[in-house]
Amino acid sequence: MDKFNDLSTEHLLALYRRMMLIRRFEERVYYLFLQGELPGTLHQCQGQEAVAVGVCDHLNYTDWITSTHRPHGHALAKGVSTESAMAELYGKVTGCCKGKGGSMHFGDPAVGMLPAIAIVGGGNSVVAGLGLAFKLRKTQQVAVCFFGEGATNEGAFHESINFAAVQKLPIVFVCENNLYGASTAYHAVSPVKDVADRAAAYNVPAQIVDGMDVLAVRAAAGDAIAAARAGQGPILLECKTYRFTGHSRSDARGYRTKTEEAEWLAKDPIPGLGNAMVAAGRISADNLTAVEDDVMRELDEAVEFARNSPDTTPEQALEDVLA
């Protein structure tokens, strides 16, 4: 196997493009937010793109993911359309949740993503039921639960992984360990250094993964998802990563150092993959620019789409409460 795990150039470029789409999406919406065009707040995932993209590369639309208050990357990686994601942030009816969800509840059943759950640990318990349904129905579906390291201090993390283990549920627990839960450093609130070690308490296999390397994530996730699909039970992946931005839109990041930020910025997964491909002669730098231009076009169109979409109506607020 070569350093690209024998992936075709086309496939590698698709991974690169997906990460770039998430990165530029986040940057664009932050700008629009500062312009006063978007209401509410934003929790952004710049720096963590490789995890969402590497994992979701193995999933079909019939596989489901759960996500968190920081769901933009998961949504775009799973296939929620850029237009419907953008429109959701504008609170438009064409949004993926018809304007009812907003940034923290991105999702789309059509592509296998529950509305993201903004209660920390909330996805961890619900995912057990997704896995249980797949097992009872004897389908080949897999459920992936994305969560932060902070969520592992909630009871839900422990109760659910224990249940998943005894029931051998087809679930992959993907922890994005970005070192901080809001302002709180993980080491300050957990005596166990690696989240992966916590899985041992439930006899669940776990692996620590370089979350800044999309190929490493993709490789580990491939094995885990295949095992879960084959009925071998849950697996936990701990992806070591970093959010380049603050926790939410108004975070001055005073609780971490500039040195630490610089160290992680140097591991940026997007140039990481792009430069490696150029160095290996797989593509030229121009190819990367073309991908980026294409992404920018897609985002321009998404913003246009969102701006031109109809507003919600007061009456719509009363719909969709009960089935």
Added chain:
Amino acid sequence: MTTNIAIEERRLTIAEALREAIAEEMRRDESVFLIGEDVGVEGGFGGAFGVYLGLPEEFGHERIIDTPISEKVIAGAATGAALMGMRPIADMQYSDFLFECMDELVNQAAKMRYMSGGKLSVPMVMRAPVGATNRGAQHAQCPESYFIHVPGLKVVAVSDAYHAKGILKSAVRDNNPVLIFEHKLLYGSKGRSMAGGIELTTHVPQEEYLFPIGKAVVKRPGDHVTIVATHISLYRSLAAAEELAADGISCEVIDPITLNPLDKETLFASVRKTGRLVIAHEDTLTGGWGAEVAALVADECLFSLEAPIKRIATADVPLPFAPIMEQAVVPTTERIAATIRGLFR
């Protein structure tokens, strides 16, 4: 002693007043401590709304305790420590997360005194912000009514700096679990102006004072209709009252401050005077605390009423994200004014 010199105004936001209350109580009583997520981290936020900024510097991390993200631990540890004679002030970043620790609050904190035959008490405070601010269904709820339903808990809703400070100090000294609900749009921060936040300060005297649990205040005296309202709905009611005054409708606006135990005396006296009652809250309608107030007034003052009791509440839906829809479901000044006008047709 009389003084003609105008007392110098010391205007504080609710966030500043709460901070003062906590600091004063922590100075006064060694058994008081603060526990919650992101409350004391260096370079952090001082709690989700900056209420605790500066406190770790004075009291240290032993008494300003940053927890893991675990509401069960926050509420459970507060309950347990209170049972052992400490006086914890627990912080919930958003009241929506209280559901994570319903068991600790409802089954443990509220019932320990009764189950022990009155031998134990749980002197703890839990603070929690409420309110819709364009953040969608899980960061928006006003869950006060879940808790007024529970015997053994006291429930408070503060709406201005003066009363927030005075009642938080009383809550710390109270020997029962007290939940204090605050509205995100009333902390006085400018950040939420887009969501309708108001820049609110009130005079807070330099000298120490307490404001008792169980006492309402009449915010605006009037003769024709009583409006009982909390939080942002209180300010919208005051605005409606101003508007209606121009039409010759005189509204008496009451801030109940304590939802349980309710100051029935003030409420009943007002309704007997005005003959009309309107209740406004941002909690959803069905089973909201307004229903309890309406039932009490129907029970005690029915024959003083000249019109049906009206409740103005959030529609019975999870809070939608889009501002257009959010505004459509929460009580607005227009809705309050229109409802009151309807009582005089």
